[in-house]
Amino acid sequence: MRARVFVTLKPSILDPQGKTILGALRSLGYGAVQDVRQGKFFEIDVAAGSAGEARSLAEEMADRLLANPVIESYRVEIEDPGRT
DSSP: EEEEEEEOTTTTSSSHHHHHHHHHHHTOTTTOOOOOOOOEEEEEEOOOOOHHHHHHHHHIIIIIIITTTTTEEEEEEEEEETOO
């Protein structure tokens, strides 16, 4: 199964890289862009017996390594190739 982990800064945390990207987009003519928050994205293939087990493993990895819980939050999505 494939776990997708999206890590973003918490809303209360200043995002200087996002502000830089916002400025660059506006200078390229994308004036409609109101705000940008940058983050990290991970795709992790895991051998798991169920989607629940895959989610649990991905959340554990995010808690222990992928996200800094002080300044970041994360969201996990599970793709089960056996289900269509």
